[in-house]
Amino acid sequence: MNLRILRPNEFQLDRRIDNENEEQQTAARNIVERVRSEGDRAVLALTAEHDGVTLTADRLRVTAEEIAGAYGAVDEAFLEAIRAAAVNIRAYHEKQKKQSWIDAQPNGTTLGQLIRPLARVGVYVPGGKAAYPSSVLMNIIPAVVAGVKDIVMVTPPATGGKEGIDPYILVAAAEAGVSEVYRVGGAQAIAALAYGTETIPAVDKIVGPGNIYVALAKRFVYGVVDIDSIAGPSEIVVIADEGANAAYAAADLLSQAEHDEMASAVLLTPSRAFAEAVQAEVERQLETLPRRDIAAESIRRHGAILLTSSLDEAAAISNRLAPEHLELLVADPLGWVGRIENAGAIFLGPYSAESVGDYFAGPNHVLPTNGTARFFSPLGVDTFLKRSSLISYSREALLENGDRIMTLARREGLEGHARAIQVRLDAERGE
Incomplete structure (x- = not known):
């Protein structure tokens, strides 16, 4: 399965993948509504139906x-590695923390912004x-750093009629700082969290x-709760010049292609010799990749x-x-960072x-997919914070600006807004 070498105009650059169909949307919506109206009873019935696991309410947690x-x-090797990774992830996200601020102005007005965790x-x-x-750490640790008091993890029970959960998932959750864990998955888990x-x-x-x-359940409950995003297939783009290592580039392309058949792996290079070297390396490395069939299908599709005319075009x-x-x-590579406008993470x-x-x-590693790096950012501490504006207007400021405020309110046809100012001005001016 050769990785195709193309000119840019031969490749579909605007990639948007909508996997769901009407039947899936209906099924997800029905599950959400059922859990909303029936609570635990629906969660237990749906878990038996979809996961083959029969639980009672007291076994959910x-x-x-x-x-x-x-x-x-x-x-022990896993435990040491997960703890070391957690230290790094926590240290990075600590630097993202923001502080509330208050600005006292000369006329007695105080404005500010309060930052609070969810x-x-x-x-x-x-x-x-x-x-x-690894995803357990990436989702939980930023919430802990943000100061979220209660962090609830849901994950499907094991298939085959058993209730067990992967011990590596549970250990990662404990190391990250989870508050509660429930053995429920699928759209029913999303609905349970929302309602x-x-x-x-x-x-x-x-x-x-x-x-x-x-993903569909998250879309349906958005507005009742907030969500992070609707994740799409994994993506990687590698920009390389003729001096790059072809084996490294091929390995990195395959590292994303092995996620699933819908993943995207693209190399951009002005060097045909390098392109051909990477093409050969991908073929060679695919032969021994355990998830070869998945990666090969991703590469094919x-x-x-x-082949670009230059690195600038790349x-x-x-x-x-x-x-x-x-x-x-x-x-x-650092000199090229200024040319990059849209990317979830840059290596x-x-x-x-x-x-x-x-x-x-x-x-x-929770990053925007499907081209949404144009307007979305990686998951981080901000994901778990909310802002409140603080306004303390002084008598002096109201007397100075009240007429302007009323002018704007009346221009919009909102006389009640204007009168809320007028009544104060009349009282303060003795009118």
Whole structure:
């Protein structure tokens, strides 16, 4: 399966993928409404139907003993690695914290902004083959740093009639600082977090990736709660010059292609010799990749090597693609950062493999996909904060500006707004 070498005009640059169909939308909406009206009863019935696990309400919440027992089921190397990663992730996000501010003006007016954490957030963690402890850290730690008091994690129970949850997921959650864990997944978990049930209290915001039904459920409950985003397939763009290492570039392209068949892996280079070297490396590395079939299908459907006229054109194309991950495998990569306008995360130089960001460096790996890096940002501390404006207007300021305020209100036809000012001016002026 050759990675195609194309000219930019031969490749579909505007990539938008809508996976859902009407049947899936109806199914997800029905699940959400059922949980909203029936609470625990619907959650338990849907868990039995979709996960093959029969639970009672008192078994929805994972116990402290189960979490403690998970530590005995994971290996020491994992525990050491997850703790080291957590340190890095926490340190990076600590630098994102913001402070409230108040500005006292000479005329006695005080304006300001209050920064407060959300009270309660829900984190969805996929189960089965998509059980990723690293995503647990990336979603929970920023909430902890933001000061969120209650962090609720939901994750599907194991299939096959058992109630167990992957111990690596539970250990990661405990290390990150989770407050509660519930064994429920799918659209029913999203609905339970949004509306609350007899067992699962409602939250203010839901974050975390999931399958198409989870994504649709998040879309349906948005407005009742906030959500992070609707995640799309994973993406990587590599910009490389002729001096880059072809084996590195190929490996990084495949690191995203192995996620799923809809993932996108694109190399932008002005060098045909390098393009051909990467093409050969992708073929060679695919042969021994455990997820070869998935990666090969991703490469076939959404992968390409684009031969550009220059690195400048490569940067321009990358900005149009607005990729989730962007690697700069070029001489002086830092010097090219100023040319990049749209990217979820930018990796500089040959040793900054995308995997470094996924697991360990510290920046969040929950990134905008599907071209939304044009207007979305990575998940971070801001995701879990809310702002309130503070206004304390003085008598002096009202006397000075009251007539202007009334002029604007009356121009909009809102006499009640104007009179709220007029009554104060009349009282203060003795009229």
